[in-house]
Amino acid sequence: xxxxxxxxxxxxxxxxxxxxxxxxxxxxxxxxxxxxxxxxxxxxxxxxxxxxxxxxxxxxxxxxxxxxxxxxxxxxxxxxxxxxxxxxxxxxxxxxxxxxxxxxxxxxxxxxxxxxxxxxxxxxxxxxxxxxxxxxxxxxxxxxxxxxxxxxxxxxxxxxxxxxxxxxxxxxxxxxxxxxxxxxxxxxxxxxxxxxxxxxxxxxxxxxxxxxxxxxxxxxxxxxxxxxxxxxxxxxxxxxxxxxxxx
Amino acid sequence: xxxxxxxxxxxxxxxxxxxxxxxxxxxxxxxxxxxxxxxxxxxxxxxxxxxxxxxxxxxxxxxxxxxxxxxxxxxxxxxxxxxxxxxxxxxxxxxxxxxxxxxxxxxxxxxxxxxxxxxxxxxxxxxxxxxxxxxxxxxxxxxxxxxxxxxxxxxxxxxxxxxxxxxxxxxxxxxxxxxxxxxxxxxxxxxxxxxxxxxxxxxxxxxxxxxxxxxxxxxxxxxxxxxxxxxxxxxxxxxxxxxxxxxxxxxxxxxxxxxxxxxxxxxxxxxxxxxxxxxxxxxxxxxxxxxxxxxxxxxxxxxxxxxxxxxxxxxxxxxxxxxxxxxxxxxxxxxxxxxxxxxxxxxxxxxxxxxxxxxxxxxxxxx
Numbered sequence: 001x002x003x004x005x006x007x008x009x010x011x012x013x014x015x016x017x018x019x020x021x022x023x024x025x026x027x028x029x030x031x032x033x034x035x036x037x038x039x040x041x042x043x044x045x046x047x048x049x050x051x052x053x054x055x056x057x058x059x060x061x062x063x064x065x066x067x068x069x070x071x072x073x074x075x076x077x078x079x080x081x082x083x084x085x086x087x088x089x090x091x092x093x094x095x096x097x098x099x100x101x102x103x104x105x106x107x108x109x110x111x112x113x114x115x116x117x118x119x120x121x122x123x124x125x126x127x128x129x130x131x132x133x134x135x136x137x138x139x140x141x142x143x144x145x146x147x148x149x150x151x152x153x154x155x156x157x158x159x160x161x162x163x164x165x166x167x168x169x170x171x172x173x174x175x176x177x178x179x180x181x182x183x184x185x186x187x188x189x190x191x192x193x194x195x196x197x198x199x200x201x202x203x204x205x206x207x208x209x210x211x212x213x214x215x216x217x218x219x220x221x222x223x224x225x226x227x228x229x230x231x232x233x234x235x236x237x238x239x240x241x242x243x244x245x246x247x
Numbered sequence: 248x249x250x251x252x253x254x255x256x257x258x259x260x261x262x263x264x265x266x267x268x269x270x271x272x273x274x275x276x277x278x279x280x281x282x283x284x285x286x287x288x289x290x291x292x293x294x295x296x297x298x299x300x301x302x303x304x305x306x307x308x309x310x311x312x313x314x315x316x317x318x319x320x321x322x323x324x325x326x327x328x329x330x331x332x333x334x335x336x337x338x339x340x341x342x343x344x345x346x347x348x349x350x351x352x353x354x355x356x357x358x359x360x361x362x363x364x365x366x367x368x369x370x371x372x373x374x375x376x377x378x379x380x381x382x383x384x385x386x387x388x389x390x391x392x393x394x395x396x397x398x399x400x401x402x403x404x405x406x407x408x409x410x411x412x413x414x415x416x417x418x419x420x421x422x423x424x425x426x427x428x429x430x431x432x433x434x435x436x437x438x439x440x441x442x443x444x445x446x447x448x449x450x451x452x453x454x455x456x457x458x459x460x461x462x463x464x465x466x467x468x469x470x471x472x473x474x475x476x477x478x479x480x481x482x483x484x485x486x487x488x489x490x491x492x493x494x495x496x497x498x499x500x501x502x503x504x505x506x507x508x509x510x511x512x513x514x515x516x517x518x519x520x521x522x523x524x525x526x527x528x529x530x531x532x533x534x535x536x537x538x539x540x541x542x543x544x545x546x547x548x549x550x551x552x553x554x555x556x557x558x559x560x561x562x563x564x565x566x567x568x569x570x571x572x573x574x575x576x577x578x579x580x581x582x583x584x585x586x587x588x589x590x591x592x593x594x595x596x597x598x599x600x601x602x603x604x605x606x607x608x609x610x611x612x613x614x
Contacts (some may be wrong), residue, residue, distance in 0.1 A: 001260070001299065001506055001507060001510075002260075002298075002299075002510060037517060038448050039368070054509075054510050055298070055510070056510060056511070056512045056516075057296075057298055057365050057510050057511055057512060058364075058365060058368070058512060060517060073260065084512070084516070086509050086510055088506075088509075089505055089506065089509040090509070090511075091516060122394075153519055153520070153521065156513075156524070157518035157519045157520055157521050157524075158515075159513075159515045159516045159519075161516070187519070189519050189520075210571060211368070213364075213368075213517050213518060214519060216519045216520055
């Protein structure tokens with residue numbers, strides 16, 4: 001059985017600090033979302049994850065972009081790089097880092113939900129035949145991609161998985177489980193052309209894309225749920241999962 | 248009620264040549280013992296690239312060995328992946344017919360379309376069209392087996408008039424099945440007159456609902472060949488006189504199997520499509536209801552056949568009561584249990600459990 005072999009201390013260094021777990025969720029109505037997944041080379045699939053998590057076969061990473069037109073924090077855009085994984089038997093993704101275009105939103109995401117945030121630029125442009133994303137910080141492009149020739153799919157045809165965010169929490173260093181719900185209004189699938197991907201800039205240089213998977217572009221009411229579970233990073237989820245925060 | 252053993256050929260790491268060979272040799276020995284003591288069927292899956300979980304990529308070869316080394320047990324090709332990038336339908340029909348002859352008419356022919364991106368992606372198969380491919384295969388293959396010469400013009404494949412040879416020994420052809428993981432596939436089975444080969448574990452209540460609808464629908468079916476109206480389910484089995492010992496051993500390999508299964512990349516997670524509406528997980532989740540079964544105190548989920556003979560008989564009677572005709576058992580995973588424990592479990596099951604469902608059978612004999 002495969003399991004992560006990374007020393008959890010390696011994640012602690014750059015982990016955000018959460019003064020408390022989010023007791024209330026936050027809603028992003030009518031957000032445009034892009035889920036761009038790609039298979040990655042398997043050589044380092046275990047070294048990138050802590051022992052609590054297991055890689056998928058084949059290993060997959062992905063960038064999720066949200067263009068939020070309205071929220072209690074105002075409009076903003078964000079892009080998160082995640083590595084798909086398993087926590088026990090459950091499908092999850094581990095957050096690597098997140099670019100946000102407004103500093104105050106970044107603080108909310110980090111302190112309440114455990115995102116490892118970098119202030120930067122996130123562009124999401126939609127045309128009839130093409131969607132483009134570009135993500136970067138301090139003038140450098142971390143990722144850019146085009147999705148051309150979209151095909152309409154059903155609102156329930158895609159899978160979204162919860163995120164495990166490495167974070168310093170009131171109960172110590174933990175993988176904080178963030179459940180994100182997508183009330184999809186419209187969705188399209190399109191081939192992914194990942195033009196630029198700077199893995200080191202995102203914070204995990206061992207992510208090497210090897211096969212593009214079809215991207216999903218859509219509009220959804222997105223909700224980040226209150227935090228209910230966290231997991232110790234150094235042991236398997238069966239042993240290390242614990243209820244936290246809001247009940 | 249019929250009983251089968253079900254082989255995924257789950258293999259422990261590291262994947263040395265010796266480990267892989269040991270798993271396969273042990274599985275063959277289990278098949279020989281199962282044949283001797285009165286099990287009805289051995290099934291072998293077709294999976295590709297599923298590290299650890301299943302190294303059964305060439306079941307037709309494994310099953311040929313099973314056929315050659317046994318006398319009575321039926322040979323379950325469970326199941327052939329009916330997707331154009333993975334198996335050409337003519338080759339599927341030819342190989343199955345040959346296996347039916349080699350086994351002296353003991354073939355059970357299962358069909359499937361694969362549920363993981365690990366496999367479909369590896370063959371660059373299109374998840375949008377696997378259901379269409381499967382449908383075309385199951386409609387064409389009976390004709391290949393029963394018509395002197397056969398031709399086909401379809402979306403998935405076409406062929407001019409040719410004699411597909413040899414013909415299977417069973418008349419008109421071997422019983423056909425479809426594996427059922429996604430909800431609703433049992434209805435596809437019923438509508439075509441195919442047997443329902445459950446390969447995911449679930450609750451008795453879920454099975455009852457599915458089986459009732461299957462039996463209702465198959466009465467109205469437009470069969471693609473000879474009707475097979477049997478319902479089979481998948482289960483885990485370890486039988487020992489001491490319930491606690493059985494639970495400890497059985498739950499260890501059940502848990503391992505669940506973990507290995509969960510690490511696969513199911514199609515829906517990687518490829519957004521209407522074609523795969525569920526993840527298709529296999530193993531019983533650890534949180535399954537215990538349902539008051541005797542093994543509940545040791546964490547054995549409802550309906551799982553891990554326990555002493557009495558507990559297993561009780562579990563099987565529940566499946567029987569909801570219309571299940573056959574229960575197929577996973578008996579080990581990744582060699583977690585020593586081979587002797589697996590063989591002892593098979594023998595005890597045959598001695599103490601099978602007779603409870605075959606009043607006329609003598610110990611160890613086939614009823």
